[in-house]
Amino acid sequence: MISCHGSQAWVETDDGVRRLCHLRGRSLTPLANDQVRLSVENDPPIIESIGPRRNxxxxxxxxxxxxxxxxxxxxxxxxxxxxxxxxxxxxxxxxxxxxxxxxxxxxxxxxxxxxxxxxxxxxxxxxxxxxxxxxxxxxxxxxxxxxxxxxxxxxxxxxxxxxxxxxxxxxxxxxxxxxxxxxxxxxxxxxxxxxxxxxxxxxxxxxxxxxxxxxxxxxxxxxxxTPGFQKFGIGHLDREDLTALFPEWQDIQRQEGACRFADCSHRHEPGCQIRQHVSSLGLGHRLGQWEGLLRSLEAEQPSR
Ligand SMILES: Nc1nc2c(ncn2[C@@H]2O[C@H](COP(=O)(O)OP(=O)(O)O)[C@@H](O)[C@H]2O)c(=O)[nH]1
Ligand SMILES: [Mg+2]
Ligand SMILES: [Zn+2]
The missing domain is CATH 3.40.50.300 (P-loop containing nucleotide triphosphate hydrolases)
Structure with a gap:
């Protein structure tokens, strides 16, 4: 699928033709680049279902x-x-x-x-x-x-x-x-x-x-x-997703041993290897970024 506009969507069919289609129902919300199944007996064709998403x-x-x-x-x-x-x-x-x-x-x-x-x-x-x-x-x-x-x-x-x-x-x-x-x-x-x-x-x-x-x-x-933005909310992420941006924390733990708590947030916990070693490694600015992102993530999480 190319793009979705309310109850209509552009779909490119397997033969490379682009057609304006209708959605089967309101619960169907296809995204750009979704694989969709069409019923072409109708005119305009109707999007029946959405295929599995890789991401x-x-x-x-x-x-x-x-x-x-x-x-x-x-x-x-x-x-x-x-x-x-x-x-x-x-x-x-x-x-x-x-x-x-x-x-x-x-x-x-x-x-x-x-x-x-x-x-x-x-x-x-x-x-x-x-x-x-x-x-x-x-x-x-x-x-x-x-x-x-x-x-x-x-x-x-x-x-x-x-x-x-x-x-x-x-x-x-x-x-x-x-x-x-x-x-x-x-x-x-x-x-x-x-x-x-x-x-x-x-x-x-x-x-x-x-x-x-x-x-x-x-x-x-x-x-x-994708639409341009001035904000990019991350409330849908969890702490693990942020960890991917800071491989240094893994490096430190590999070298110095693990933090005392397995789920250490590297903020205030006793026995935190990260806090103990960042400054000697010149990574104070990286810890600051980590803390800032973690704070945002927690503040933006929709209340569950
Ligand atoms: N000097 C220079 N200006 C650019 C370049 N690309 C975009 N601009 C200018 O930056 C401004 C914003 O560009 P635009 O494409 O509208 O940005 P968008 O908001 O990200 O879509 C416009 O005034 C463009 O002319 C570039 O490679 N060099
Ligand atoms: Mg633009
Ligand atoms: Zn820690």
Whole structure:
């Protein structure tokens, strides 16, 4: 399924034809890139059911989960140095992706703005895991510089070739507003605007579809553009999901022994190895980030 608009949805059938369909009932809420079963005896066809999901990209909005897309191979999170992205929001996105086992690349966009991009790279470094143990494998997201001027996507396309070769991919594009997500999409897919307009016209809404995710065809597969955000709620996550962003805690425990309590939050518990060793390892800033995210997660959890 390409995109969902109330009781209607665009579906691409196995023969590559796109059709505007109706939903069977209100309880059916397909997401961008869901596999759906159609009954084509009807006109318009009706979406009967949704196939199993490999993963679901979502964020928390107040007490509700906003589901953005399904079955993602790779997420691109767009950041920039002008305006400066928020490290905390990026970590929220990364934790959310980690919880769904969706690999993440960071696109450092507007790299034509040299000074701003250098500053942004510095901020990225602050939230990059600092691994000490030589044997530890990296868990950091790759950072790829991009810009929307000629040649600005060469590095990105080269990286795709290196990692995925000829494989067709479904990529989710995420970003805070203002980072250049729409500009990038239009460079990557010159027909993106036309694809959006075709959808709006067929729906006869006339308005742009910026509050729901849109799926675009491109030469390497699909790109799902998700609505831009200024907040990214993580109340749907648990502490384990945050742990994925801080592999240093595992490194410390491997080297120094485990914290006294198996479910140690590394905040105030006695016998915490993390608190005991962070400062000598120069990881005080990382513990600060951990505490901040944990506080947010607890504050945002919908009361159960
Ligand atoms: N210098 C520079 N400006 C860019 C680049 N990409 C986007 N912009 C500008 O950044 C602003 C926000 O871009 P837009 O695509 O609307 O961001 P979005 O909110 O993430 O969709 C616009 O003024 C763009 O012209 C880039 O690579 N370099
Ligand atoms: Mg935009
Ligand atoms: Zn601890």
């Amino acid at each position: 679901t990209l979502l964020r928390q909005e107040g007490s509700r989960e906003k589901r953005l897309a399904a079955n993602i191979d790779l997420a691109w999170v767009v950041v920039s140095g002008h305006p400066m992205f928020s490290t905390e929001i990026l970590q929220r996105v990364q934790a959310s992706l980690a919880s769904q086992r969706i690999p993440c690349w960071i696109l450092l966009n507007k790299s034509d703005r040299i000074d701003d991009s250098q500053a942004a790279a510095g901020h990225l470094l602050e939230i990059t895991p600092q691994r000490h143990a030589a044997a530890s494998t990296g868990s950091a997201s790759p950072v790829i510089a991009t810009h929307v001027h000629p040649g600005g996507l060469d590095g990105l396309m080269g990286k795709i070739d290196d990692v995925f070769h000829d494989r067709q991919l479904t990529i989710a594009l995420l970003g805070q507003s203002g980072m250049g997500k729409s500009s990038l999409l239009n460079r990557l897919i010159p027909s993106a605007l036309a694809q959006t307009q075709a959808i709006s016209e067929a729906l006869q809404t006339g308005r742009h579809t910026t509050t729901s995710s849109q799926t675009y065809l491109w030469e390497r597969g699909l790109i799902i553009d």
